[in-house]
Amino acid sequence: MLKRISEQIGRCRVFLITSHERPDGDAIGSELALRRILQDLGKETVVYNQDRTPENYLFLPGSDRIVHELPPLERFDAAFILDCGDLDRTGEEASRIGTIPNLINIDHHVSNGGFCETRLIDPLASSTGELIFRLIRDMGLAATGEVATCLYTAILTDTGGFRYNNTRREALLAAADLVDGGADPQWISENIYEADPPVRIRLLAAVLPTLTLEEGGRVGSLVVTTKALADAGALAEHTEGFVDLPRSIRGVEISVVYAELPDGRFKLSLRSKGKVNVERVARALGGGGHINAAGCRMEGELAEIRRRVIEEIRLAAAEA
Ligand SMILES: [Mn+2]
Numbered sequence: 001m002l003k004r005i006s007e008q009i010g011r012c013r014v015f016l017i018t019s020h021e022r023p024d025g026d027a028i029g030s031e032l033a034l035r036r037i038l039q040d041l042g043k044e045t046v047v048y049n050q051d052r053t054p055e056n057y058l059f060l061p062g063s064d065r066i067v068h069e070l071p072p073l074e075r076f077d078a079a080f081i082l083d084c085g086d087l088d089r090t091g092e093e094a095s096r097i098g099t100i101p102n103l104i105n106i107d108h109h110v111s112n113g114g115f116c117e118t119r120l121i122d123p124l125a126s127s128t129g130e131l132i133f134r135l136i137r138d139m140g141l142a143a144t145g146e147v148a149t150c151l152y153t154a155i156l157t158d159t160g161g162f163r164y165n166n167t168r169r170e171a172l173l174a175a176a177d178l179v180d181g182g183a184d185p186q187w188i189s190e191n192i193y194e195a196d197p198p199v200r201i202r203l204l205a206a207v208l209p210t211l212t213l214e215e216g217g218r219v220g221s222l223v224v225t226t227k228a229l230a231d232a233g234a235l236a237e238h239t240e241g242f243v244d245l246p247r248s249i250r251g252v253e254i255s256v257v258y259a260e261l262p263d264g265r266f267k268l269s270l271r272s273k274g275k276v277n278v279e280r281v282a283r284a285l286g287g288g289g290h291i292n293a294a295g296c297r298m299e300g301e302l303a304e305i306r307r308r309v310i311e312e313i314r315l316a317a318a319e320a
Pocket residue numbers: 026027083108126127128158
């Protein structure tokens with residue numbers, strides 16, 4: 001598959017690079033690394049994301065040139081869809097993006113059904129960034145400088161700072177090579193994890209009282225209402241990482257954040273310490289993701305949503 005992708009890169013000239021809505025460190029790091037590589041090969045590229053870049057990723061080189069409006073599509077020979085298990089994950093413009101002639105999907109979601117022919121999918125990879133690293137290596141190119149910074153960010157963030165059980169040997173070896181290539185772990189971590197705006201901590205203070213432990217302390221959850229966001233003057237992106245808090249409690253195996261969306265639905269983020277497959281839970285509820293990190297969107301009353309989630313967690317726990 002790597003060969004097929006490098007052939008496509010050789011054959012095509014103008015590339016759209018995109019990823020999922022509400023992009024994270026893996027999405028943005030992978031996009032910007034790939035753009036740098038393609039540009040160095042003399043290709044024309046546009047990076048498009050439906051949603052804007054969270055502030056803590058604005059330090060990534062090239063992030064200021066990501067566009068949020070899909071340019072005219074006639075000029076593109078190919079499109080890279082990164083970190084998406086499904087074309088729909090790119091957002092409202094998914095069907096238009098789908099009309100670009102050569103679609104190339106690079107992804108590590110277990111739930112990826114293979115929506116286009118040219119693809120590199122490995123659910124064992126820590127991140128899409130790790131797969132881009134593999135591709136770059138296979139093409140005989142070096143992952144140095146800006147590319148190293150972007151890919152290190154992708155791997156770091158998708159492994160939860162090298163803590164989740166997707167932190168395998170390959171991820172650590174890739175990270176080591178990226179440090180050799182110029183990625184600065186301290187500087188990158190500081191930009192991502194130690195650069196919160198005060199409003200995020202104020203929002204957290206408002207959200208922490210919602211902490212609930214269920215199932216004998218094995219499931220921990222937080223609720224973020226749109227009112228809490230508005231009261232704190234915070235944005236949805238400021239909830240990024242909240243899901244790691246219940247998970248940090250001894251005995252909690254699964255953590256859930258129920259974040260209310262402006263349309264009244266709830267966006268659920270699920271994390272597992274590894275025993276219970278939360279991808280199974282999310283999939284049963286219409287979403288997807290990874291064994292340790294998954295998500296979905298649900299409609300209805302919060303109490304009813306919570307009941308259904310616990311029900312699915314019980315089923316998944318019974319299989320673990
Ligand atoms: Mn990812």
